[in-house]
Amino acid sequence: MGYSYRDAGVDIQAGNDVVERIKPAVARTLRPGVLGGLGGFGGLFTLDLKKYSDPVLVSGTDGVGTKLRLAFQMNRHDTIGQDAVAMCVNDILVQGAEPLFFLDYLAVGKVNPGKVAEVVGGIARACEISGCALIGGETAEMPGFYAEDEYDIAGFAVGVVNRDRLIDGSNIQAGDVLIGLPSTGLHSNGYSLVRKLFEGYSLDDVLPELGEPLGNVLLRPTQIYVKTILPLLEGKTIKGMVHITGGGLTENIPRVLPSGLGVQIDRAAWKRPAIFDLLQRLGDVEWAEMYRTFNMGIGFVLIVGPDDEELVRRQLAVRGESSYVLGKVSAGEGVCY
Known part of the structure; x- marks a missing residue:
């Protein structure tokens, strides 16, 4: 009997099992515009040209980075998919785009149908949260390239905005106000430094500053801001938006x-989550480095005129979203604290 693909480490049947397991989760993400179902060579989507008469498509792609290492260590894979979705849909939201659909790419050392279904289930739940359809993806089994219990994930989102509603920051002026929305923690950036600083700690450790297991804090998924922000855009009060990712407040706002x-x-305008002060103390990290590496408790920023500040913050509060007045736009360059 000759060698088979399975003998080389690739199990086609396990991949087929994954598709069957994830179909119900994917079905829950469907929205108007989706054509066909899961399993085709390409995902199909048709634009509503009555709603978007002069459409501009906005696309984004991102991964999760070394935060994945914590998921491996904890053997917990149900939240990492939200990170992949959030990093993409929050990025395209910045330009005023409504996310339409999402695709994922999952590369694994060995297909474990239960684990893969857990990851994709998290992706599907996050797509529901952001209102976009999961219309396709790829699970690539790559033995010898990844360890059997490891994987990497990337996501791709496409959204749409009418040309006259595109937000590009061009009308921002001195005196405008920055409104910050809180993060859920570290989100998905800075984890190479985080892992370095927590060497020697167990993810089960309950540190006094945190009040819960370290792993829970570090693996908490990235906040998705889409359904909070999209209704605010109808009033045309938002001049600019910023997703605080790698580079922190320091590099993303400019x-x-x-x-x-x-x-x-x-910096006194909001209370930083305890994890950031703990990281700074553990590594004696300079504050300038902290603010250009981590989100420091602010995951998304809106820039509005001073006359619209109260209105926008009331609209956020109605939707259950906390907000902080972080500061103001001024003449000059960069970010001053």
Whole structure:
């Protein structure tokens, strides 16, 4: 009897089992515009041209990074999919886009149908949260490239906005106000430094500063801001938005500012989650490094005119979202604290 693909480490039947397991979760993400079902060579989606008469498609892609290592250590895979979705849909939201659909790419050392279904189930739940359809994906079994119990994940999101509603920050001016929305913690950035600083600790450790197991804090998924923010855009009060990812507040905010403008931020305007002060103390990390590596408790920023600040914060409160006035736009460059 000759060798088979399975003998080489690739189990086609296990991949087929995964597809059957995830179909119910994927079905729950369907929304108007989706054509066909799971399993085709390409995902199909049709635009509603009555709602979007002059559509601009906005796309984004991202991964989860070394946060995955913690999922491996804890053998917990139900939240990591939300990180993959959130990093993409929050990015395209910045330009005012409504997420339409999402695709994932999952590369594994060995297909474990239960584990893969857990990861994709998290992706599907996050798609439901953000209102986008999971219309396709790929699970690639790569023996000898990844360890049997390891995987990597990437996501791809496409959204749409009418051209006249595109938010590009071009009308931001000095005196405008920065409104910050809280993060759920570290989200998905800075984990190479985090893992370095927590060497020697167990993920089961309950540190006094945190009040819960370390692993729970570090694996908490990235917040998805889509359904909170999209209704606010109808009022045309938002001049600019920022997703606080790698680079923190320091490097992300200037990306949406017109030339010649910077921001002044009051670091006392919000209470940092305890994990950030703990990290700073453990590594004696300079505060400037902290603010350009981590989100420091702020996951998303809105920039509005001073006359719209109270209105926007009331609208956020109605939707159950806390907010903070972080500071103001000013003449100059960069971010001053």
